[in-house]
Amino acid sequence: GEFNPVCGYMGRGANRKPFCSDGYALCYTPAKDGKPQKIYTKKEYDNFVLRFCYLVSTNAQADVGIRTPANGCPLKDGIEIALADDFGLEKTSLAADQFSGSVVGFKASRREPNIRLDWKHESGNTYAKPVQSWNMVEVRAVGERVTVMLNGEIVSDVEVKGRPAKGRIVLVGKDKAVKWMHLRVKRVCPNWKPNACPCLQKGPEGFTRLFDGKTLANWKGVTTEESFDRPWVRQAATPEKRAEMQKKADAL
DSSP: OOOEEOOOEESTTSSSTTEEEOSSSEEEOOOTTOOOEEEEESSOBSSEEEEEEEEEOTTOEEEEEEEEOTTOOHHHHSEEEEEEOTTTSTTTTOOGGGSTTOBTTTBOOOOOTTBOOTTOSSOBSOSSOOTTSOEEEEEEEETTEEEEEETTEEEEEEEOOSSOSSBEEEEEEOSSOEEEEEEEEEEOOTTOOOOOOGGGSOOOTTOOOSOOSSSOTTOOOOOOGGGTTSHHHHHHSOHHHHHHHHHHHHTO
16 A cells, blocks of 8 residues: 555644644644643544654653543543653653653653764754654554664664554644654555665565675765765766775775
8 A cells, every 4th residue: 555645633723723724834832721632533544554743852752642532631531652852851851751752651762871872963862853854653553563764773672562553643742842854654554564674675687786784895985085976076086096096995
């Protein structure tokens, strides 16, 4: 099956504040009373893969609920996936299962010391990006197993028992601004398993695999010396110059 946009919401704020569209993303602006607000999909989903992007403001917390009854509470009646500013709240009020990617009440998201990621200039222990940056999430709900990927890394993988096998997707905003976009869902069968990485699959007969998908074998870097990391500079260079600069890059 293909991924389809998640559309058709019901509940308070479905087409007005505190939830509204800016033409690019679905935005949540906190209500004056500070109470959490929710909108639910009109459709129910049982086994599925949900993909979306989210952006949080400073110290924000939000949730995405799955398999939740209409007007139900994802935390008590369904399954709740936590989204948060992992940096601003890290040393204050967040419980272990409230960091981004956690299955609240069942599994705290994977956090490792001194993770260095390409979007961070300092070390940390979360796979989430800082505030005002878009994060990518994939939630797989197949049978009782719920798997959450955050920015390409599996951070939660747990069997959730005692909760509905089918229900609505819910967006939950709390006391700070949050945005969601590119919400897409694909229904799958109860025995569905994710495809293996294409780079690990056997290619057609007669083709030779260039990369093994596990190591950096056969990958080549470039040097920034003489602006050689710019494609037009490399294109204009002679074969001898390219070989010379490649030796410098390999030595880095």
